[in-house]
Amino acid sequence: MKLSRRTRGVAAIAGAASIALLATACSTGGDSGGDGEDITLTVTTFGTFGYDDLYQEYEAANPGVKIEATNIDTGGNARTDAFTKIAAGSGLSDVVAIEEGWLGAIMEVSDQFVDLTEYGIEDRKGDWVDWKYEQATDADGRVIGYGTDIGPTGLCYNGPAFAAAGLPTDREEVAALLEGDWAHYFEVGAQYTAATGKAWYDHSGFVWNSMVNQLDEGYYTADGELNVEDNAELRDLFGLLGAATEGGQSAAQAAWDWNGGKSFVDGTFATFVCPGWMLGVVQGQVEAGGGDASTGWDFADVFPGGAGNWGGAWLSIPETSQHKEEAAKLADWLTQPEQQVKQSKAAGNFPSTLGAQEELASAAEPNEFFNGAPTGAILATRAEGVKAQFKGADDSVIQENVFGPPLQALDRGEVDTAAAWDQAIELLHELVEE
Template structure:
């Protein structure tokens, strides 16, 4: 897909490092274990907002001889291109690479290019994760090729100042009820959007691509069936949702912002839109964009425990070790440490994402720490509620291509008034044939 919080004592952290080191003692490595006398440089490639910078430094301090050279790519889509290009070339792949859920299906087709983490203690720590996340990182042969980082349960981000100016309630509990509470639906979300637009004269949400992605992710089966078959052409439920979104666009509810840009963050500050769909990792993205536009913690943005249509997951990532790594054992050890519950809590603090490990989720729910960038909303506790009932949808090999390149252009045509729903759907089927079926 285009793109994507600490309370543990020093003693507990040191014990976790020792345990992981012991759990990673099996398997082969091209050299001896890292030490001051045998220094090892580990390369790591992530994307978007991972919040790992402080964790890299902590790991280096706890593991003499290890130096981490980190690369961060701006979006998941660009990270996908980078990784597959290097896999095809047979060189240049980092020792640890982040893989996005949206293109995990494509990775599974070349899973033999990644280390089976069972050889480095994966079975001993599998109970750290929610079951479906661990299973996602396991290929059909039972090889564990990725340790889960975050998951993407969704709530609604909204600007309380804009709500108040439009005569709508701004308290997050009241906002959740306004949007339907436990019975929240897309119909209700767009209905309230029209109320907001009538009162303010301004759009309701940032742009339609993210809304469409969320709508599809909520379906039992998305662009692929659970058996791995394409599931777009003739999918009446999907067509109905596309028409519903097209109607909302026609009603003027979309601000038609450029994805991942939002006028370099200025749209979060100038009233361009009042709401947006927010998986946990999006909170960090919004904070970064508000900061880049010169805004602060008083921007008015808040986070509500509600989502149209109920539980939904968008995104989440994994850390994998390519077979090409010259330091497989040390790389697997680092991947396990970075995804340990203690580290996932710290990652959540730094990046505003939501952990995939059970203990980390429970800690965030219990602490309910206020997030100053979102009007002191207990974002971790809210995401823990939004995660209930979530199980990620099956993603086929071209899932991210379909979302970005098959449906992206037709949705743009609707947003710019160049096509209606029927014309845009026909364009999507044309692109599906060109880019996926006949490619």
């Protein structure tokens, strides 16, 4: 088996977990399958995918096929789960969702996944935005993923919070107010914080990720070289964010934990970075916190610094699947434009197929939860100019484990910006192999 050059930390986690996994791992395919026999297809996704109704629709149209679905809470935990099972040599589902942030690491073990050109994916190449298809193509020309969504990003904001600060609440006026670079976004944030005494954004980590994703080259250069320590552009952006955080603009929330959703309801912060898939997260958090559409969250056609892509996923078929052909049929069907439109309506994400994008843009259906905002049409606009940034093998680990802890400490006021940067570089040397 070809092993990835992953971080020492992740490799250690995978190795330790695989010991337990080897003792408990079960067959990935369910029933033995075969012509005319009933089969069970296992699927693992993460976050908010919006597939539940589609699974039922597929089962109804394909008698004899049963889908057993597992959804992991976050992409980071899904990454650990996938690499633990790859290290163990068993346990992966028949269909596995892969997140953009760790696709680079998956590409280093791409031979562990089925080459989908053997199942006709080349006939669909024109369905997707070109860079989505290319991202899942390895150095040998093997295509290992059916594209699901992409992550063009707009800005979620809370109307009542804006009103309390004397800021406009109409989404077109908000877009005009916030048009500009990150420095301008933080300038408005300083005004908001001064007027209300409350935070502008939920925590620095998500803002940082959005800033990095807009660069031509992020944590890696386009040719795969690590690009952090001596990256002046990255350091300048970190300083800009740090100054805003030190100025009280961060609500110091933990990533993926907003006080059980209550922080989305009680006015703890006013803005939230929203790639398409995050709209479903916002709605889920508001509802978990006891709120509803009247809580006042809206979605504006604007984003600091311009176009950017955060996230997106693919459906892949591991070589260990006992039902490769049927798994490929399911993954192909789930990623057809018709299904991507349904997925978008269920999860709020934005499709990677051109046909689905065009349908959402033309329909401009109001999203009642976000004050009637035509979220699909807005995301279609936000997708203009988006290009895929090269993601290296340790990209998601750098984001979460290298920059995550220092930014959390900065949010809590335990370190200043300079110390947070130094801490990140120390973690980089510790966790990421040069």
